[in-house]
Amino acid sequence: MAQGDVTIFDQFLVDLAEKLHDLENDEFKVALITDAVTPSATTSDPRWGAGGSTNLSSSQVIPGGTYSTGGAAITNPAVTLTGGLAMFDGDDVSWSQDASNPTDAALGIVYNNTDSGKRAIGYVDIGGEFDMTTGALSIAWSASGIIRINQA
Numbered sequence: 001m002a003q004g005d006v007t008i009f010d011q012f013l014v015d016l017a018e019k020l021h022d023l024e025n026d027e028f029k030v031a032l033i034t035d036a037v038t039p040s041a042t043t044s045d046p047r048w049g050a051g052g053s054t055n056l057s058s059s060q061v062i063p064g065g066t067y068s069t070g071g072a073a074i075t076n077p078a079v080t081l082t083g084g085l086a087m088f089d090g091d092d093v094s095w096s097q098d099a100s101n102p103t104d105a106a107l108g109i110v111y112n113n114t115d116s117g118k119r120a121i122g123y124v125d126i127g128g129e130f131d132m133t134t135g136a137l138s139i140a141w142s143a144s145g146i147i148r149i150n151q152a
Contacts, residue, residue: 003125003126003127003128004124004125004127004140004142005124005125006110006122006123006124006125006141006142006146006147007039007040007041007122007123007124007125008041008121008122008147009039009041009043009046009120009121009122009123010041010042011043011044011045011046011119011120012119012120012121012122015119020112020115020117020119021112021115021119021121022114023077023079023088023147024077024078024079025077025114026077026112026113026114026115027073027112027113027114028073028074028077028090028110028111028112028113028121029048029070029071029072029073029074029110029111029113030071030072030074030093030108030109030110030124030139031048031056031057031060031070031071031072031108031109031111032060032061032067032071032102032105032106032107032108032109032126032137033056033057033059033060033061033105033106033107033108033109034059034060034061034104034105034106034129035104035106035107035129036059037056037058037059039054039056039107039109039123046109046119046120047111047117047118047119047120048070048109048111048113048118048119048120049117049118051116051117051118052117052119056109056111056120057070057118061102061104061105062102063102064098064100064101064102065095065098065099065100065101065102065132065133066095066096066097066098066101066132067095067101067102067105067132070113071093071108071109072093072094072095073093073113074090074091074093074110074146075090075091076090076091077089077090078090080145084150084151085148085149085150085151086148086149086151087144087145087147087148087149088145088146088147088148088149089141089145089146090141090146092138092139092140092141093108093138093139094136094137094138094139095132095136095137095138096136097132097133097134097135097136098132098133099133100133101132101133102132103129103131103132103133104129104130104131105126105129105130105132105137106126106128106129106130107123107124107125107126108123108124108126108139109122109123110122110123110124110146121147122146122147124139126139
């Protein structure tokens with residue numbers, strides 16, 4: 001996996017089919033975790049908190065500075081359809097440099113904050129541990145969106 005790559009959890013596809021996510025109207029967030037856990041697409045029932053099989057929030061970086069518990073919202077979520085390809089996208093997310101920021105951010109977990117179970121959608125590779133006291137951290141989504149679902 002390379003820096004900036006987004007991996008979608010297999011469980012997300014099941015959750016989407018069961019109408020547990022409204023990609024345009026729910027609030028989605030990106031929260032930062034350390035490298036203490038290594039999720040994969042097959043991670044069992046990933047959540048941001050208790051309730052599923054895998055509680056990813058237990059590896060959250062220590063909040064401080066410009067990083068708050070639970071991460072930052074992905075504003076302006078939208079779904080578009082072009083030629084049999086549905087794309088979920090939203091605004092990029094960033095945290096400015098601060099002397100009190102976490103020093104060990106390794107992955108960004110995308111999760112549904114509206115959902116009572118805080119079901120996770122996927123994660124983005126930050127490219128190794130990032131020290132947010134020495135620089136700003138920005139997650140810029142691909143021009144092709146956060147998630148693409150192909151009809152084929």
